[in-house]
Amino acid sequence: MKKIVYGLFFGDSITYGEYDGVFGGWVDILKRYALQKFHEGNGDELILFNLGIGGESTEGLLKRLPHDLSARNSQDGNLVFLGYGANDLAIKDGAHIVNPETFKNNIKAAIQQVKPFSNDIYLVSILPVSQKIDGVVVGSGKLRTNEEVVVYNKILKDLAAEYALVYIDFHTAFLKDKEFLLSADGVHPNEKGYGMMAEIAIPIIEKYL
Template sequence: MKKIVYGLFFGDSITYGEYDGVFGGWVDILKRYALQKFHEGNGDELILFNLGIGGETTEGLLKRMPVELAARNCADGNLVFISYGANDLAIKDGAYIVEPEKFKENIKIAVQHAKQFSKDIYLVSILPIAQKIDGVVVGSGKLRTNEEVIVYNQILKDIAVENSLSYIDFYNAILDDKEILLSEDGVHPNEKGYGIMAEIAIPIIEKYL
């Protein structure tokens, strides 16, 4: 009997695929890949849900996560991807939108929610930001720095180790070429950046196909 497995991608606009008018972002690339493999008759069916919401922080995640998980609980198994931090670490009006300690606490709670539905949980790194907006207040009033990206990514890595979870390191995959892999706003990837993210993630989902 073939199994049906659900993959739930929780995240912000980078999960949603904003600024990619070509492929729709890395999660949508994975969705098409999984569907293609299924139609080729290879293995189990993996249905992926893009649950990214632009501008969302871990505070918003915790409000909706239990409901989203319960609504998409598959008897054969679930994969859960948690991809947050780019909005949490932003500073607005002199204060973090979500302070590092609170971010850590929120991610830990999110992991506990996920564990009720899945043994396969992936924490996804925050991407580097472009040089031109590093430490600069942008039109939205938010200020981001690459120093903070490193701090928040370390929190994610530590939680992954503590809970024996997988950590997907998009940060280092993008870092060296970030100026050509990020879109004009300096935060979101462009289609090339999203393509690289998908290439890294495809071997992960192939284990379930």
């Protein structure tokens, strides 16, 4: 009998796919891929939920996580992706939205909440920002630096190692060509960037199809 597995993608606007008017972002590309595979009659059904919310930090995640997990819980198993940090590390009014220590504790708390629902937890790296906004206060009043991106990514990488989770390193993939893969705002990927993220993530979801 075929299984029905759920994939839950928690995150901010980069998970949601903001600024991609062509594909709808990397998670939506994965949704279509999984659906296509199912209709081809290959293996189990993998239903993916895009739970990205623009502007969300790990503080918002912890508030909604228990509700979202209980609302979308497949008896056959769940995969959970956590894509946070781009908002947490932003400096607004002279302070981080979520400082590194709190970010670390929030991700730890999220992992503990997810564990009863899933053995398959993925931590998604933060993308680099464009050179033109590195250290610049943008219209939203937020300031981001690539230096901080590295600091927060190290927290995610270390936690992935500590809890034996998979760390999806989009950061390294973007680094060399970030100016071509990011949209005009310097934070969100463009269609090419989102497409590349999906290509990296397809082998991960293939295991469950």
